[in-house]
Amino acid sequence: MSDHVDFVLAQWRAALPETPVDDMAVVSRLFRLAVVATREVDATFKQHGLNQGEFDVLATVYRSGAPYRLTPQRLIDALLLSSGAMTNRLDRLTSAGWIVREPNPDDRRSLFVTLTDAGRDKTDAVLHDYLAALARLTAPLDGPQHAQLAHLLKTLLTDHDSRAKGGITA
Numbered sequence: 001m002s003d004h005v006d007f008v009l010a011q012w013r014a015a016l017p018e019t020p021v022d023d024m025a026v027v028s029r030l031f032r033l034a035v036v037a038t039r040e041v042d043a044t045f046k047q048h049g050l051n052q053g054e055f056d057v058l059a060t061v062y063r064s065g066a067p068y069r070l071t072p073q074r075l076i077d078a079l080l081l082s083s084g085a086m087t088n089r090l091d092r093l094t095s096a097g098w099i100v101r102e103p104n105p106d107d108r109r110s111l112f113v114t115l116t117d118a119g120r121d122k123t124d125a126v127l128h129d130y131l132a133a134l135a136r137l138t139a140p141l142d143g144p145q146h147a148q149l150a151h152l153l154k155t156l157l158t159d160h161d162s163r164a165k166g167g168i169t170a
């Protein structure tokens with residue numbers, strides 16, 4: 001079984017036989033899979049009138065549990081965004097009726113971003129379709145292959161996250 005990356009690697013090996021290209025076999029496949037996965041999930045979000053970034057906000061607030069609210073700063077930290085990018089996402093989600101911004105009773109300078117009932121319903125619906133899209137993407141793998149790939153990717157990301165600004169180390 002060959003893929004496009006095998007074709008590219010063969011070309012590099014022919015053009016530069018002394019140059020090691022083995023890392024390209026892994027990373028190029030990750031890049032190509034990222035493009036395929038992004039297209040698939042973007043189509044899923046679009047069907048629901050959202051984009052990935054907006055879903056990330058809704059999902060992050062939802063995962064925080066009842067009462068389904070976080071400060072904008074907590075969202076910025078969790079999603080590694082600038083305050084301007086977060087404001088744009090919050091404006092769109094507020095206009096759609098999926099979140100509300102409420103004053104923080106403990107801090108007059110702070111707000112809470114709270115998921116509305118419609119926002120929870122929207123997140124539930126999108127999550128169902130998003131998970132189905134992810135299942136289609138990983139369908140060629142059997143159970144042990146799925147677990148092995150998840151473990152290998154976790155190994156790579158854990159190392160990088162431990163060194164990256166904002167990376168998760170716990």
